[in-house]
Amino acid sequence: MDVKIGIVMGSTSDWETMKHACTVLDELAILYEKRVVSAHRTPDYMFEYAETAIDRGIKVIIAGAGGAAHLPGMLAAKTVLPVIGVPVESKALKGMDSLLSIVQMPGGVPVATVAIGKAGATNAGLLAAQILGAECEPIQKRLIERREILKEKVLESSDQLV
């Protein structure tokens, strides 16, 4: 299978968070590429990445950044692929800065924003898989199986209340 998901992050320091999106895609056997791309530090590369993504077979971009997190929005400005933004937790403001930088896009250029940090990165992986799953039955089946496992875990977890 060709690479379907592009996972990008503003810095290697985001990897601790963004690796959780990769873990989900590994579990679901969906191929992805991962790159450090920064709207601020490598603007030309960021444009090139967004402009060539469709031709490279990418269907969804997951973009994580912290602080002045302009990367997801700028990628969305340069491609019509769905972009999922992951607010990475920042030291100074606990990721509120990242969240607000990503979520308040102007009308016409959407970014699907998930929660701050690890849970958000995991959900970004799942949401990307669900987008692919709409057109791919095997992926949809794997997602349903994953939901079943989650459900069983929760049902069994009541036994831990001792």
Ligand SMILES: Nc1c(C(=O)O)ncn1[C@@H]1O[C@H](COP(=O)(O)O)[C@@H](O)[C@H]1O
């Ligand atoms: N928000 C952005 C962008 C961008 O939006 O283009 N590029 C890097 N960064 C963020 O800067 C933070 C600190 O980066 P360093 O750890 O490299 O200093 C990271 O969370 C990164 O996502």
